[in-house]
Amino acid sequence: MNAIAPDHYKTENGLQVWDVTRYMSGNMAQAFQYVYRAGHKGSEVEDLRKAVAFLEDWYGHNDAPIMGNIYRNLAQHEAPLRGLLWSAGEWKRPILNATWYMDYFGDAIYGEEARHYAYPQMMEKLKARITTLEGGGNG
Numbered sequence: 001m002n003a004i005a006p007d008h009y010k011t012e013n014g015l016q017v018w019d020v021t022r023y024m025s026g027n028m029a030q031a032f033q034y035v036y037r038a039g040h041k042g043s044e045v046e047d048l049r050k051a052v053a054f055l056e057d058w059y060g061h062n063d064a065p066i067m068g069n070i071y072r073n074l075a076q077h078e079a080p081l082r083g084l085l086w087s088a089g090e091w092k093r094p095i096l097n098a099t100w101y102m103d104y105f106g107d108a109i110y111g112e113e114a115r116h117y118a119y120p121q122m123m124e125k126l127k128a129r130i131t132t133l134e135g136g137g138n139g
Helices: 026-037 044-060 071-087 093-104 111-133
Strands: none
Touching: 026 044, 026 093, 044 111, 071 093, 093 111
């Protein structure tokens, strides 16, 4: 482990979170990183609350810059995501996956659908996890 590339941002085979987030917009990359490291550094609840804050800011600002990805790069950019999802905790996978896809396709015609369909479901899962960690449920 080192301060530049700490273990809580790496998989066992050396894949790092920045292999995925370098293609993401600011708020979504931050949210992705906080969810990925949750439970591995400091307070899991605090990391999840930070992720929620970044996601809420993304949701509230339709004028945020888009990722700038084009669909022909999808397979290339999706490969590191698959590696990280494989190593992430089971509860994290749908949240990380939704965060990446909402950001990747946010500039598409159906980007608005991400705000209305994927976002609420993802936030529900995140908030359920926080409630569980605080002793108030089984999410």
